[in-house]
Structures are given as structure tokens and as C-alpha cells.
Amino acid sequence: MKCRICKAEAVVALRSHNAAFCATCYKAFFARQVERGIVSQHLFTHDERVLVALSGGKDSLSLVLELSRQGYDVTGLYIDLGIPGSSAAARGVVERFCTRHALRLIIKTTADEGLHIPLIKEKLHRPICSVCGKIKRYLFNREALAGGFDALATGHNLDDETARLFSNTLRWDGSYLSDQGPRLGEEPGFARRVKPLWRLTEFETANYAFLMGIEHHYAPCPYSSGASFTTLKGILQRLEAAMPGRKLDFYQGFLQRGRTAFAQGSPGDDQQLAPCRQCGSPTSNGDLCGICRIREALNTP
Numbered sequence: 001m002k003c004r005i006c007k008a009e010a011v012v013a014l015r016s017h018n019a020a021f022c023a024t025c026y027k028a029f030f031a032r033q034v035e036r037g038i039v040s041q042h043l044f045t046h047d048e049r050v051l052v053a054l055s056g057g058k059d060s061l062s063l064v065l066e067l068s069r070q071g072y073d074v075t076g077l078y079i080d081l082g083i084p085g086s087s088a089a090a091r092g093v094v095e096r097f098c099t100r101h102a103l104r105l106i107i108k109t110t111a112d113e114g115l116h117i118p119l120i121k122e123k124l125h126r127p128i129c130s131v132c133g134k135i136k137r138y139l140f141n142r143e144a145l146a147g148g149f150d151a152l153a154t155g156h157n158l159d160d161e162t163a164r165l166f167s168n169t170l171r172w173d174g175s176y177l178s179d180q181g182p183r184l185g186e187e188p189g190f191a192r193r194v195k196p197l198w199r200l201t202e203f204e205t206a207n208y209a210f211l212m213g214i215e216h217h218y219a220p221c222p223y224s225s226g227a228s229f230t231t232l233k234g235i236l237q238r239l240e241a242a243m244p245g246r247k248l249d250f251y252q253g254f255l256q257r258g259r260t261a262f263a264q265g266s267p268g269d270d271q272q273l274a275p276c277r278q279c280g281s282p283t284s285n286g287d288l289c290g291i292c293r294i295r296e297a298l299n300t301p
Ligand code: SF4
Pocket: 081, 083, 128, 129, 130, 132, 133, 221, 222, 223, 224, 225
């Protein structure tokens, strides 16, 4: 198999693009897809400062590296959740990566915030992943605003986005469907949230990470009940194998035509937000935001 661009021996074949690439041309292809994703959805510009949430996985590391190669002003953010057998290893990967590529890195630990995840798991009888996700989003947002960043970027890829869209569509969940896309937020109290890898699949990002020699974190979180949206991703994978390119069409069609249909909002999504008494974050919970309530519950004997 030959590279579509330079006719050298190909190392990656992409059925969805009906193309094969050598290593050099594949990196250029990946860069073009990231740039198209940023420009077409007005995610951010070269004059803006971008905070990139790093998990230690290949998606977020590939993202921050590619953005820095393209000359964007990026800073990494790692939230150390203190989860035994997982967080310390991921943190090590992120620290080594940022040192090797001379990237700025901010590290926050949930324990310092009074939100130690193992303690929450032990004390509060709530689904840990939903609480943990909420805490991460809260800290990402707070750090982005506190550091004066213009956007907060995450490594969500096309598989994550289409699985979420599929799930929201199966439930016809109007409020989620109106609030999905590669660029969200930027209301008072909320940073702009962007997903520059939205045009690229897990497979495509994994190839980039491999070709760039990115060391990433493998050990799954011991609290994980399995990857999110596993079943839906499997269905979409089969669809893509039978009809290459359909995943990107599904998502792009939603952005161009579907999303506007839900943008008017749906019943129940016009909640009033007010600042939390404790931390000032916007909340619809009344007095205290969800995170400050968790903190309070942890401190209650
Ligand atoms: S699997 Fe759940 S508990 Fe573990 S890091 Fe992810 S969201 Fe948090």
C-alpha cells in the first residue's frame, strides 16, 4: 500500500477517508484535521490562551502536543484525584510529557480541595464516577477562569462525541441535544469549553500518538465500571465499518442542521443560576453548589 500523498510505503490506512499515508504525511493529515476542526467551529485563535485538561491518556496528550506544534498558546492542567493504583502513575506520565515537550503544566489535587475521591467513595453512597466527573468539570472551569484562559480544551474525539450524540438522540433529550458540540459555554461564571479533536476518531488519534512516540497511561481507574458508552461505541463502530465516513457525517449533520432545532431549549432547562454562597460558582441548587455540598457532607461526622 502506498501513501496517497508522496507514494512512499504507507503505515496507516483510513477507510473513512479512502486513503493511506506514510508517517510524515499522516502527521500532516492529523494536523489538518485538528486545524479544520478549530477554524470551522471558531474554537479559538492563535491570540488566545488555551488551558488543556490532561488525563495522562493518549487523546489529551496528543491534543496538547499538536496544538503546541501549531503554535497555539497552551498550558496543561492535571487534576490529581488521589485514586490508588491510577492517579500517581498518570500524573508521572503527564509530568514527564510536559517536561519533555517544554509545556507549561498546572497540577491541582482534589485532596487539597477537601474533595479526596477515595474518601468520597467511602463516605458518600453515590455513583462515584458521576461525582468525580462533576468535581473534575468544576475544577477545570475554576482554573480556566482563575488563570484568565480564553478556552478550556478537552481531548474528546469523534467516537466520544458521536456516542454521546447517539445516546442523547435515543432519549430525544432536548436539553442535552441543545448543549452538545465542539464549542460550548462562555456564559457568566463558565469558561468556553472546546473539543479540537472532534473530527478525529480514537483510531486516528491512537495512530498519531504512536507515531509521535507519546508515552501514555494505561492502568484503568479501579473505580471504573468499564469505558463509558461502550455498547453505543460498538454499534457505531460496526456502522462505520459497513459505511465508512458515516460517523463524521452523523456528527457534522447534527452541527449543521440538527442542533439548531434544539437551540430554542426544552421544557425545564430555563433554570435560574445564582452564585454559590461558599465558592461563588453559578448554581441552580440554591444556597450551595453541588461541589460545596459534597465538601460539607464529607466534613459531617
Ligand atoms: S473511572 Fe470514574 S472514578 Fe475513575 S477517574 Fe473516571 S470518573 Fe473518576
